[in-house]
Amino acid sequence: MDNIKNQWIKIIAEGLAKAASAKGLSLEKIEKRIIVEHPPRPELGDLAFPMFPFAKDFKTAPPVIAGLLAESLGELEIGSVKTAGPYLNAFLDRAVVAGTLLKVVGEGADAYGESDLLKNQKIMVEFSCPNTNKPLHLGHLRNDAIGESISRILKASGADIRKVNLINNRGVHICKSMLAYQKFGEGRTPESSGIKGDHFVGEFYVRFNQWSKEDPTAEEQAQEMLRMWESGDAEVNKLWETMNHWTIEGIKKTYESTGISFDRYYYESDTYLSGRDEVMRGLEKAVFYKDKDGSIRLDLSDIGMDTKVMLRSDGTSVYMTQDLGTAIARHADFPFDRLIYVVGAEQEYHFKVLFHALKKLGYSWAQMLYHLSYGMVNLPEGKMKSREGTVVDADDLLTSLSEMVKEEILAKERADAVGDVDVTSSKIALAALHYFLLQVSPYKDMVFNPKESLSFNGNTGPYLQYMSARICSILDKYEERSVEFEAALVDSSLLNSDAEWELIKLVLSFPAQVKQAANELNPSVVATYLYDTAKAFGRFYHDCPILGSGDKNLTCSRIALTKAVLQVLKNGFDLVNIPFISKM
């Protein structure tokens, strides 16, 4: 589609130049000034060229220029033009375009949509970053969905991607669940109690908060445990290792069930020490300074901010300390051209300071760091609050979604057709969830209504899956009846109805959509595109009988188009982590 647009820009530029010289005028940088748009309604044409920008050159009204241009263009081989007020609209030659489509998106074109936009670029993407004291919640699911999808989109754009996680496994909040386990655990384990590890540990975190209400020394005891941990106390460390393992194993199971993966895990417990060393070096180099209160700080007055603590007065680390260490370790491991932190908008200040600190420390790559800031997930009743117990647990949500899907499958009596009902249910549930989370622009806050928003009708993930499943079923039938169509030929000129034409244009615009998503770091571009395409297919197969078209060649051509649509849906699903299923 890009090629087609560029061809037209050249033609329009030549036409304008000709029209201008006929009036004794000469235009400069015509091609760059030409704007290509899509007319608001398809019957107006396929491409639109507004003439407003040339009004001053010609010293005439845009509608007149459009007329002059149409005249100077005359008859064209690649389509036709028509004036519409101040616009010159182009109608593409449908047969030619359809022909190129079928060539480009042949069967098995798994690479369709990929580009070399970011060729030779090393990009690291950090996302998820859970604490090891409780299981994942809905907020993490948005983070995971964005991180995974962005990584896939950038990879499809040619980048060398490294997905990384950072496990927040140290600090007083971790000690709280450990302490509660010591007090109330009675030696139980996730295995012995039959509870997933992260949930098991999470229960003790909740237990601590209950206990701390009864016992005023609880907080103090947790602090003491942190000191013991930092000083390397063997017993505390053993407990820490055990409980961390439980949580991480549990969280990894959630990743597995949501299709999220990482190339490398970093652990805060490994990086906070190197971060501390880095702060000390920064102190020597006078990048940081020692405050009167004994803490080591960074002066941010040069960027209009206050000061920020890099290391506590007692020498222990803060969040900033370990993030410095982590960033440096990462660049050593994988010399990235870009590092994208997928982290909530509430941490914008933190990253501003982090990036500035690294710059001041002399790391030239500090300017390659980017905070992909995303908004909160709220509930219809308001914010999720752990104190009020309104936090939506990730595993629980996935389970209840799957249950809802399963009921639907049974109600529609599709159980026999889909094969394994549970597997299919969870795949559909995942599609509902991921589509819902990714269809919203990342930077915006969003409302998650578990009851209404995750319906399986309309603008949803399951709708997309439904359309692709329908395609599969049509293609199966076509194969079954292949004898009937043996001698048929694909003839792109037969695909000339409006429904087919809209579909063809959509399929051809897929690579451009992926590029846009990569440039904007915005998976919702792909999500929206997939919905538009699925919807256009829905219209097409209602309007245009495929197997029963009454003409072998037409059927064969429509099958080729249908296959192209399936290919685009498949490739697009992968970018937004929606499982492809052939039956539902």
Next chain:
RNA sequence: GCAUCCAUAGCUCAGCUGGAUAGAGCGACGGACUUCGAAUCCGUAGGUCGCAGGUUCGAAUCCUGCUGGAUGUACCA
């Protein structure tokens, strides 16, 4: 207080570097299954694009101010 972000249909969201009559879904109402699975399709109703200025031939989009909301402004993460 200051800083950043957000405000589009009853609800949830799209709207590309400014361009033609602002679009979907849900919900409401009305149609379409003896014909490729109706988790579908088609139609109707529903909008002062928060308010007020400005730039421009032209603004939902860019600028300024205001109102409302979110977040941040920790030796928490």
